[in-house]
Amino acid sequence: GEDVEQSLFLSVREGDSSVINCTYTDSSSTYLYWYKQEPGAGLQLLTYIFSNMDMKQDQRLTVLLNKKDKHLSLRIADTQTGDSAIYFCAERGPGEPVLTFGGGTRLMVKP
Amino acid sequence: DTAVSQTPKYLVTQMGNDKSIKCEQNLGHDTMYWYKQDSKKFLKIMFSYNNKELIINETVPNRFSPKSPDKAHLNLHINSLELGDSAVYFCASSQRIGIEQFFGPGTRLTVL
Numbered sequence: 001g002e003d004v005e006q007s008l009f010l011s012v013r014e015g016d017s018s019v020i021n022c023t024y025t026d027s028s029s030t031y032l033y034w035y036k037q038e039p040g041a042g043l044q045l046l047t048y049i050f051s052n053m054d055m056k057q058d059q060r061l062t063v064l065l066n067k068k069d070k071h072l073s074l075r076i077a078d079t080q081t082g083d084s085a086i087y088f089c090a091e092r093g094p095g096e097p098v099l100t101f102g103g104g105t106r107l108m109v110k111p
Numbered sequence: 112d113t114a115v116s117q118t119p120k121y122l123v124t125q126m127g128n129d130k131s132i133k134c135e136q137n138l139g140h141d142t143m144y145w146y147k148q149d150s151k152k153f154l155k156i157m158f159s160y161n162n163k164e165l166i167i168n169e170t171v172p173n174r175f176s177p178k179s180p181d182k183a184h185l186n187l188h189i190n191s192l193e194l195g196d197s198a199v200y201f202c203a204s205s206q207r208i209g210i211e212q213f214f215g216p217g218t219r220l221t222v223l
Contacts, residue, residue, distance in 0.1 A: 031210055043214040086152060096167055097205055099212060101154040
């Protein structure tokens with residue numbers, strides 16, 4: 001079955017850039033997503049990228065997709081303490097609109 | 112005007128009890144989902160309904176019975192609760208052919 005993997009933890013200083021990485025195994029993925037989960041809260045869709053794109057930028061967020069290596073990354077520029085959360089990568093295959101999630105990366109931003 | 116809402120937010124109950132979690136979306140979506148997030152934060156799909164019909168059931172024990180009275184609601188009933196059912200349950204919705212999936216705030220279930 002599909003598998004999505006992320007590193008567990010990332011710590012950065014306020015003002016630095018954060019890069020959160022994700023790898024996936026399903027070569028037929030159509031869309032790849034980044035969700036943010038703050039403590040005690042639900043999942044908030046941050047951004048997504050269609051599988052035929054290499055890059056998508058949305059304000060402080062840049063998503064890079066390397067389809068050959070099945071590698072997705074999320075770069076957050078000028079990271080703020082409010083960005084501290086768990087970030088989930090997810091992929092969607094060509095069939096039913098169900099998401100397969102990675103285990104989440106906990107981002108800690110130090111002042 | 113919350114898009115996807117769930118009740119209750121917290122549920123603490125004894126093993127063996129039966130409980131329900133409710134979900135409602137006001138986005139006009141035709142597809143709804145239940146996901147389970149365990150203590151290690153792993154999120155897995157449990158069920159998906161499209162226009163009140165079950166389209167995905169991911170090897171979930173039949174103690175879990177989803178019910179969709181209409182397109183805007185997907186409730187989850189759990190019989191004979193077990194310790195391992197303790198988790199956060201998230202409801203979500205989307206258009207079946209849509210790109211974006213929106214999540215509810217989650218229901219934290221604790222089975223004692």
